[in-house]
Amino acid sequence: MAEFDFNRSFGFVLYETARLLSKRFDQRSKSLGLTRAQCQVLAYLVYHEGINQAGLAELLEIEPISLARLIDRMAQAGWVERRPDPQDRRAWQLFITEKAKPLFAEMIEIGREVRAEALSGFSPQESDVIMELLLRARRNLSDHAAKDDVPAADPVPGAAE
Amino acid sequence: MAEFDFNRSFGFVLYETARLLSKRFDQRSKSLGLTRAQCQVLAYLVYHEGINQAGLAELLEIEPISLARLIDRMAQAGWVERRPDPQDRRAWQLFITEKAKPLFAEMIEIGREVRAEALSGFSPQESDVIMELLLRARRNLSDHAAKDDVPAADPVPGAAE
Protein backbone atom coordinates (compact mmCIF):
# COMPACT_ATOMS: atom_id res chain seq x y z
CA MET A 1 0.00 0.00 0.00
CA ALA A 2 3.00 2.24 0.40
CA GLU A 3 2.95 5.09 2.83
CA PHE A 4 0.65 7.87 1.85
CA ASP A 5 1.10 11.17 3.58
CA PHE A 6 -2.39 12.54 3.83
CA ASN A 7 -0.98 15.47 5.63
CA ARG A 8 0.32 16.51 2.24
CA SER A 9 -2.75 15.59 0.25
CA PHE A 10 -3.72 18.61 -1.81
CA GLY A 11 -7.43 18.35 -1.17
CA PHE A 12 -7.16 17.93 2.56
CA VAL A 13 -4.63 20.71 2.93
CA LEU A 14 -6.71 23.08 0.83
CA TYR A 15 -9.87 22.26 2.71
CA GLU A 16 -8.31 22.60 6.16
CA THR A 17 -6.65 25.86 5.30
CA ALA A 18 -9.96 27.26 4.15
CA ARG A 19 -11.79 25.97 7.21
CA LEU A 20 -9.26 27.42 9.62
CA LEU A 21 -9.38 30.77 7.87
CA SER A 22 -13.14 30.77 7.80
CA LYS A 23 -13.21 29.99 11.50
CA ARG A 24 -10.93 32.92 12.23
CA PHE A 25 -13.12 35.19 10.18
CA ASP A 26 -16.26 34.03 11.94
CA GLN A 27 -14.70 34.56 15.35
CA ARG A 28 -13.90 38.13 14.48
CA SER A 29 -17.07 38.93 12.58
CA LYS A 30 -19.28 37.66 15.37
CA SER A 31 -19.13 41.12 16.86
CA LEU A 32 -20.81 42.41 13.71
CA GLY A 33 -23.53 39.79 14.00
CA LEU A 34 -22.55 38.43 10.61
CA THR A 35 -20.95 35.20 9.51
CA ARG A 36 -18.48 34.80 6.70
CA ALA A 37 -21.16 33.62 4.29
CA GLN A 38 -23.42 36.53 5.17
CA CYS A 39 -20.58 38.98 4.63
CA GLN A 40 -20.02 37.49 1.23
CA VAL A 41 -23.68 37.92 0.35
CA LEU A 42 -23.55 41.56 1.38
CA ALA A 43 -20.35 42.08 -0.54
CA TYR A 44 -21.95 40.90 -3.74
CA LEU A 45 -25.25 42.66 -3.08
CA VAL A 46 -23.60 46.04 -2.74
CA TYR A 47 -22.70 45.92 -6.40
CA HIS A 48 -25.76 44.04 -7.63
CA GLU A 49 -28.72 45.64 -5.94
CA GLY A 50 -32.02 44.26 -7.17
CA ILE A 51 -30.60 40.94 -8.34
CA ASN A 52 -32.79 37.93 -7.73
CA GLN A 53 -31.87 34.85 -5.75
CA ALA A 54 -31.15 32.65 -8.73
CA GLY A 55 -28.78 35.23 -10.12
CA LEU A 56 -27.00 35.78 -6.86
CA ALA A 57 -26.70 32.04 -6.26
CA GLU A 58 -25.02 31.75 -9.62
CA LEU A 59 -22.57 34.52 -8.79
CA LEU A 60 -21.74 32.83 -5.52
CA GLU A 61 -21.64 29.44 -7.20
CA ILE A 62 -23.88 27.90 -4.57
CA GLU A 63 -27.23 26.17 -4.96
CA PRO A 64 -30.29 28.44 -4.93
CA ILE A 65 -31.71 26.66 -1.91
CA SER A 66 -28.52 27.29 0.06
CA LEU A 67 -28.87 30.98 -0.67
CA ALA A 68 -32.60 30.99 0.08
CA ARG A 69 -32.03 30.04 3.68
CA LEU A 70 -29.09 32.38 4.04
CA ILE A 71 -31.38 35.18 2.88
CA ASP A 72 -34.11 34.01 5.25
CA ARG A 73 -31.83 34.58 8.21
CA MET A 74 -30.39 37.80 6.87
CA ALA A 75 -33.82 39.24 6.13
CA GLN A 76 -34.98 38.34 9.59
CA ALA A 77 -31.93 40.03 11.07
CA GLY A 78 -32.64 43.10 8.98
CA TRP A 79 -29.53 43.10 6.81
CA VAL A 80 -31.31 42.34 3.56
CA GLU A 81 -34.69 43.18 2.12
CA ARG A 82 -36.73 41.08 -0.30
CA ARG A 83 -39.00 43.00 -2.63
CA PRO A 84 -41.30 41.36 -5.14
CA ASP A 85 -40.13 41.65 -8.72
CA PRO A 86 -42.82 43.64 -10.56
CA GLN A 87 -42.00 41.83 -13.79
CA ASP A 88 -41.93 38.28 -12.44
CA ARG A 89 -44.17 37.13 -9.68
CA ARG A 90 -41.97 34.12 -8.93
CA ALA A 91 -38.94 36.19 -8.12
CA TRP A 92 -37.66 38.41 -5.34
CA GLN A 93 -35.40 41.38 -5.77
CA LEU A 94 -32.72 41.63 -3.11
CA PHE A 95 -31.52 44.81 -1.47
CA ILE A 96 -29.04 45.54 1.25
CA THR A 97 -30.62 47.60 4.05
CA GLU A 98 -29.38 50.92 5.35
CA LYS A 99 -28.61 49.18 8.61
CA ALA A 100 -26.16 46.87 6.88
CA LYS A 101 -24.28 49.39 4.79
CA PRO A 102 -22.02 50.72 7.54
CA LEU A 103 -20.69 47.22 8.16
CA PHE A 104 -18.98 47.15 4.85
CA ALA A 105 -15.77 48.83 5.93
CA GLU A 106 -15.53 46.65 9.01
CA MET A 107 -15.90 43.51 6.95
CA ILE A 108 -13.06 44.59 4.73
CA GLU A 109 -10.89 45.30 7.73
CA ILE A 110 -11.58 41.89 9.25
CA GLY A 111 -10.80 40.22 5.96
CA ARG A 112 -7.54 42.12 5.85
CA GLU A 113 -6.56 41.00 9.35
CA VAL A 114 -7.34 37.36 8.75
CA ARG A 115 -5.51 37.45 5.45
CA ALA A 116 -2.50 38.92 7.20
CA GLU A 117 -2.53 36.08 9.71
CA ALA A 118 -2.77 33.44 7.01
CA LEU A 119 -0.06 35.01 4.88
CA SER A 120 2.30 36.12 7.59
CA GLY A 121 5.85 35.55 6.46
CA PHE A 122 4.81 35.61 2.79
CA SER A 123 6.64 37.98 0.51
CA PRO A 124 4.47 40.23 -1.65
CA GLN A 125 5.36 38.03 -4.60
CA GLU A 126 4.35 34.89 -2.76
CA SER A 127 1.05 36.47 -1.78
CA ASP A 128 0.40 37.29 -5.40
CA VAL A 129 1.38 33.83 -6.51
CA ILE A 130 -0.91 31.96 -4.13
CA MET A 131 -3.78 34.21 -5.16
CA GLU A 132 -3.21 33.66 -8.86
CA LEU A 133 -2.81 29.92 -8.46
CA LEU A 134 -5.98 29.69 -6.36
CA LEU A 135 -7.91 31.67 -8.94
CA ARG A 136 -6.75 29.30 -11.65
CA ALA A 137 -7.66 26.25 -9.58
CA ARG A 138 -11.07 27.70 -8.82
CA ARG A 139 -11.71 28.36 -12.47
CA ASN A 140 -10.61 24.84 -13.36
CA LEU A 141 -13.04 23.42 -10.85
CA SER A 142 -15.99 25.51 -11.93
CA ASP A 143 -15.29 24.74 -15.57
CA HIS A 144 -15.25 21.02 -14.85
CA ALA A 145 -18.42 21.28 -12.78
CA ALA A 146 -20.16 23.24 -15.54
CA LYS A 147 -19.10 20.67 -18.09
CA ASP A 148 -20.72 17.89 -16.07
CA ASP A 149 -23.82 20.00 -15.60
CA VAL A 150 -24.71 20.23 -19.28
CA PRO A 151 -25.16 16.66 -20.43
CA ALA A 152 -27.36 17.33 -23.48
CA ALA A 153 -27.08 21.04 -24.05
CA ASP A 154 -26.15 20.92 -27.68
CA PRO A 155 -27.14 17.61 -29.21
CA VAL A 156 -25.35 18.20 -32.48
CA PRO A 157 -25.91 15.27 -34.82
CA GLY A 158 -22.75 13.25 -35.05
CA ALA A 159 -21.47 14.46 -31.70
CA ALA A 160 -21.62 11.05 -30.10
CA GLU A 161 -21.68 10.93 -26.35
CA MET B 1 -16.07 53.34 -0.20
CA ALA B 2 -13.94 52.65 -3.23
CA GLU B 3 -14.52 49.60 -5.33
CA PHE B 4 -13.65 46.41 -3.60
CA ASP B 5 -13.34 43.31 -5.72
CA PHE B 6 -14.57 40.55 -3.49
CA ASN B 7 -14.03 38.19 -6.33
CA ARG B 8 -10.35 38.62 -5.57
CA SER B 9 -10.64 38.56 -1.81
CA PHE B 10 -8.19 35.97 -0.56
CA GLY B 11 -10.54 34.44 1.98
CA PHE B 12 -13.47 34.09 -0.34
CA VAL B 13 -11.36 32.67 -3.15
CA LEU B 14 -9.70 30.18 -0.84
CA TYR B 15 -13.00 29.12 0.66
CA GLU B 16 -14.76 28.70 -2.67
CA THR B 17 -11.90 26.77 -4.19
CA ALA B 18 -11.95 24.38 -1.27
CA ARG B 19 -15.72 24.02 -1.39
CA LEU B 20 -15.76 23.28 -5.11
CA LEU B 21 -13.02 20.72 -4.74
CA SER B 22 -14.72 19.11 -1.79
CA LYS B 23 -17.94 18.91 -3.76
CA ARG B 24 -16.16 17.17 -6.62
CA PHE B 25 -14.60 14.70 -4.24
CA ASP B 26 -17.93 13.96 -2.60
CA GLN B 27 -19.61 13.41 -5.96
CA ARG B 28 -17.02 10.81 -6.87
CA SER B 29 -16.68 9.18 -3.48
CA LYS B 30 -20.43 8.69 -3.15
CA SER B 31 -20.01 5.38 -4.93
CA LEU B 32 -17.80 4.27 -2.04
CA GLY B 33 -20.43 5.33 0.46
CA LEU B 34 -17.94 7.72 2.02
CA THR B 35 -17.73 11.50 2.16
CA ARG B 36 -14.58 13.57 2.03
CA ALA B 37 -14.53 13.98 5.81
CA GLN B 38 -15.00 10.28 6.37
CA CYS B 39 -12.19 9.46 3.96
CA GLN B 40 -9.96 11.77 5.91
CA VAL B 41 -10.82 10.02 9.15
CA LEU B 42 -9.98 6.66 7.63
CA ALA B 43 -6.77 8.01 6.19
CA TYR B 44 -5.58 9.08 9.61
CA LEU B 45 -6.87 5.97 11.36
CA VAL B 46 -4.91 3.64 9.14
CA TYR B 47 -1.71 4.96 10.66
CA HIS B 48 -3.03 5.57 14.16
CA GLU B 49 -5.06 2.53 15.09
CA GLY B 50 -6.27 2.58 18.67
CA ILE B 51 -6.12 6.36 19.02
CA ASN B 52 -8.93 7.94 21.01
CA GLN B 53 -11.33 10.60 19.82
CA ALA B 54 -9.63 13.49 21.54
CA GLY B 55 -6.32 12.55 19.95
CA LEU B 56 -7.78 12.10 16.50
CA ALA B 57 -9.71 15.36 16.76
CA GLU B 58 -6.45 17.10 17.53
CA LEU B 59 -4.74 15.55 14.52
CA LEU B 60 -7.61 16.64 12.32
CA GLU B 61 -7.72 20.04 14.01
CA ILE B 62 -11.46 19.83 14.52
CA GLU B 63 -13.48 19.98 17.73
CA PRO B 64 -13.97 16.69 19.56
CA ILE B 65 -17.73 16.97 19.25
CA SER B 66 -17.47 17.34 15.49
CA LEU B 67 -15.51 14.12 15.34
CA ALA B 68 -17.84 12.34 17.75
CA ARG B 69 -20.74 12.64 15.36
CA LEU B 70 -18.62 11.72 12.36
CA ILE B 71 -17.60 8.56 14.19
CA ASP B 72 -21.23 7.88 15.13
CA ARG B 73 -22.16 7.71 11.48
CA MET B 74 -19.08 5.80 10.45
CA ALA B 75 -19.51 3.23 13.20
CA GLN B 76 -23.11 2.75 12.22
CA ALA B 77 -22.06 2.25 8.61
CA GLY B 78 -19.49 -0.29 9.72
CA TRP B 79 -16.35 1.54 8.63
CA VAL B 80 -15.00 2.17 12.11
CA GLU B 81 -15.15 0.31 15.39
CA ARG B 82 -15.17 1.82 18.89
CA ARG B 83 -13.61 -0.31 21.60
CA PRO B 84 -13.51 0.70 25.26
CA ASP B 85 -10.09 1.74 26.46
CA PRO B 86 -9.11 -0.74 29.18
CA GLN B 87 -7.02 1.93 30.92
CA ASP B 88 -9.54 4.77 30.82
CA ARG B 89 -13.24 4.23 31.11
CA ARG B 90 -14.02 7.63 29.62
CA ALA B 91 -12.29 6.92 26.34
CA TRP B 92 -12.89 4.88 23.21
CA GLN B 93 -10.18 3.35 21.09
CA LEU B 94 -10.85 3.70 17.38
CA PHE B 95 -10.18 1.05 14.74
CA ILE B 96 -10.78 0.86 11.04
CA THR B 97 -12.79 -2.26 10.14
CA GLU B 98 -11.76 -4.94 7.67
CA LYS B 99 -14.65 -3.81 5.51
CA ALA B 100 -13.15 -0.35 5.16
CA LYS B 101 -9.56 -1.27 4.40
CA PRO B 102 -10.02 -2.10 0.72
CA LEU B 103 -11.39 1.39 0.10
CA PHE B 104 -8.07 2.97 0.77
CA ALA B 105 -6.66 2.64 -2.72
CA GLU B 106 -9.87 3.94 -4.26
CA MET B 107 -9.82 7.00 -2.03
CA ILE B 108 -6.31 7.79 -3.14
CA GLU B 109 -7.29 7.43 -6.78
CA ILE B 110 -10.27 9.74 -6.38
CA GLY B 111 -8.08 12.28 -4.66
CA ARG B 112 -5.66 12.07 -7.53
CA GLU B 113 -8.38 12.68 -10.11
CA VAL B 114 -9.86 15.64 -8.32
CA ARG B 115 -6.44 17.13 -7.79
CA ALA B 116 -5.73 16.75 -11.49
CA GLU B 117 -8.92 18.63 -12.31
CA ALA B 118 -8.10 21.44 -9.93
CA LEU B 119 -4.51 21.74 -11.09
CA SER B 120 -5.02 21.17 -14.79
CA GLY B 121 -2.75 23.47 -16.72
CA PHE B 122 -0.38 23.80 -13.76
CA SER B 123 3.27 23.04 -14.35
CA PRO B 124 4.89 20.64 -11.89
CA GLN B 125 6.62 23.63 -10.33
CA GLU B 126 3.37 25.51 -9.94
CA SER B 127 1.76 22.46 -8.34
CA ASP B 128 4.59 22.29 -5.86
CA VAL B 129 4.41 25.98 -5.17
CA ILE B 130 0.70 26.08 -4.39
CA MET B 131 1.11 23.11 -2.07
CA GLU B 132 4.00 24.68 -0.20
CA LEU B 133 2.26 28.02 0.12
CA LEU B 134 -0.94 26.38 1.36
CA LEU B 135 1.00 24.40 3.93
CA ARG B 136 2.61 27.59 5.17
CA ALA B 137 -0.75 29.37 5.35
CA ARG B 138 -2.30 26.46 7.20
CA ARG B 139 0.52 26.42 9.70
CA ASN B 140 0.19 30.16 10.19
CA LEU B 141 -3.49 29.80 10.91
CA SER B 142 -3.12 26.93 13.34
CA ASP B 143 -0.34 28.74 15.14
CA HIS B 144 -2.49 31.82 15.54
CA ALA B 145 -5.44 29.74 16.69
CA ALA B 146 -3.28 27.91 19.21
CA LYS B 147 -1.92 31.18 20.51
CA ASP B 148 -5.44 32.44 21.18
CA ASP B 149 -6.31 29.16 22.85
CA VAL B 150 -3.73 29.43 25.60
CA PRO B 151 -4.44 32.68 27.39
CA ALA B 152 -2.53 31.91 30.61
CA ALA B 153 -0.34 28.99 29.70
CA ASP B 154 2.94 30.43 30.83
CA PRO B 155 2.46 33.32 33.19
CA VAL B 156 6.10 34.30 33.27
CA PRO B 157 6.63 37.18 35.67
CA GLY B 158 7.26 40.32 33.74
CA ALA B 159 5.48 39.06 30.64
CA ALA B 160 2.72 41.59 30.84
CA GLU B 161 -0.47 40.76 29.02
Add this chain to the structure above:
DNA sequence: CCCTTATTCTAAGCCTGCTTATTAAAATAG
Protein backbone atom coordinates in the same frame (compact mmCIF):
# COMPACT_ATOMS: atom_id res chain seq x y z
C1' DC C 1 -8.47 10.07 51.90
C1' DC C 2 -10.92 13.94 50.00
C1' DC C 3 -11.47 17.79 47.14
C1' DT C 4 -10.48 20.23 43.17
C1' DT C 5 -9.15 20.37 38.55
C1' DA C 6 -8.48 18.46 34.08
C1' DT C 7 -9.88 15.31 30.56
C1' DT C 8 -13.00 12.50 27.54
C1' DC C 9 -17.01 12.18 25.58
C1' DT C 10 -21.84 13.55 24.61
C1' DA C 11 -26.21 16.62 24.13
C1' DA C 12 -28.53 20.44 22.18
C1' DG C 13 -28.82 23.79 19.01
C1' DC C 14 -26.99 26.79 15.31
C1' DC C 15 -24.94 27.80 10.39
C1' DT C 16 -23.89 26.58 5.69
C1' DG C 17 -23.53 23.56 2.35
C1' DC C 18 -25.73 19.56 -0.35
C1' DT C 19 -29.46 16.38 -2.93
C1' DT C 20 -34.03 15.50 -4.19
C1' DA C 21 -38.64 16.92 -4.92
C1' DT C 22 -42.62 20.38 -5.14
C1' DT C 23 -45.13 24.58 -6.27
C1' DA C 24 -46.09 28.52 -8.92
C1' DA C 25 -45.30 31.30 -12.63
C1' DA C 26 -43.24 32.42 -17.13
C1' DA C 27 -41.93 31.20 -21.66
C1' DT C 28 -42.42 28.55 -25.56
C1' DA C 29 -44.39 25.16 -28.97
C1' DG C 30 -48.15 23.77 -31.53
Add this chain to the structure above:
DNA sequence: CTATTTTAATAAGCAGGCTTAGAATAAGGG
Protein backbone atom coordinates in the same frame (compact mmCIF):
# COMPACT_ATOMS: atom_id res chain seq x y z
C1' DC D 1 -55.45 29.45 -26.84
C1' DT D 2 -53.70 25.31 -24.75
C1' DA D 3 -50.12 22.18 -23.46
C1' DT D 4 -45.48 21.59 -22.46
C1' DT D 5 -41.16 22.95 -20.79
C1' DT D 6 -38.28 25.91 -18.24
C1' DT D 7 -37.36 28.80 -14.39
C1' DA D 8 -37.62 30.91 -9.37
C1' DA D 9 -38.23 29.77 -5.09
C1' DT D 10 -39.05 26.66 -1.33
C1' DA D 11 -39.55 22.18 1.61
C1' DA D 12 -37.52 18.22 3.73
C1' DG D 13 -33.82 15.93 5.25
C1' DC D 14 -28.74 14.97 5.60
C1' DA D 15 -23.48 16.02 6.45
C1' DG D 16 -20.10 18.38 8.80
C1' DG D 17 -18.48 22.31 10.99
C1' DC D 18 -19.16 25.34 15.33
C1' DT D 19 -20.35 27.03 20.45
C1' DT D 20 -21.96 26.20 24.93
C1' DA D 21 -22.95 23.10 28.50
C1' DG D 22 -22.92 18.86 31.25
C1' DA D 23 -21.78 13.93 32.90
C1' DA D 24 -18.36 10.65 34.09
C1' DT D 25 -13.87 9.55 35.03
C1' DA D 26 -8.90 10.40 35.98
C1' DA D 27 -5.26 12.84 38.10
C1' DG D 28 -3.23 15.76 41.60
C1' DG D 29 -2.85 18.69 45.86
C1' DG D 30 -3.28 19.00 50.55
